[in-house]
Amino acid sequence: MERGSGIHAIPGPPEAGVPAAAEAGTRPLRMALKPGARTADVVDLSLALEREQSSLLTRMAAADRGGWSLDERIESITSASDKLAVISDLGRYAALRGVDAYWSRGRWVVLNRTALVVEP
Secondary structure, X not given: OOOOOOEEEOOOOHXXXXXHHHHHOOOOOOEEEOXXXXXXXXXXXXXXXXXXXXXXXXXXXXXXXXXXXXXXXXHHHHHHHHHHHHOOOHHHHHHHOXXXXXXXXXXXXXXOHHHEEEOO
């Protein structure tokens, strides 16, 4: 399960969350994604992330094989390594791609809170 990526929202009728909310001493929120919110599926995002990571690793390997000056090799490897670190989290990768929310395992993971309309 993705943790810390955003707001995890389970769809369903309002009464569906009442028992769990009552146990926690809270109440369920009714919310919806705004029209035009950019959404994605976790499988599609995961595949795109794997392609991006593979491309960066290939770039690092090419730089390490030679034919470049030491400074060029260091620059290329450092740049690719920094990018790998930034996109190591699926939620962060999705947000960088402009995704407001993605569907994963029966729930929405909302990365951009401004893409939500919350009922008062």
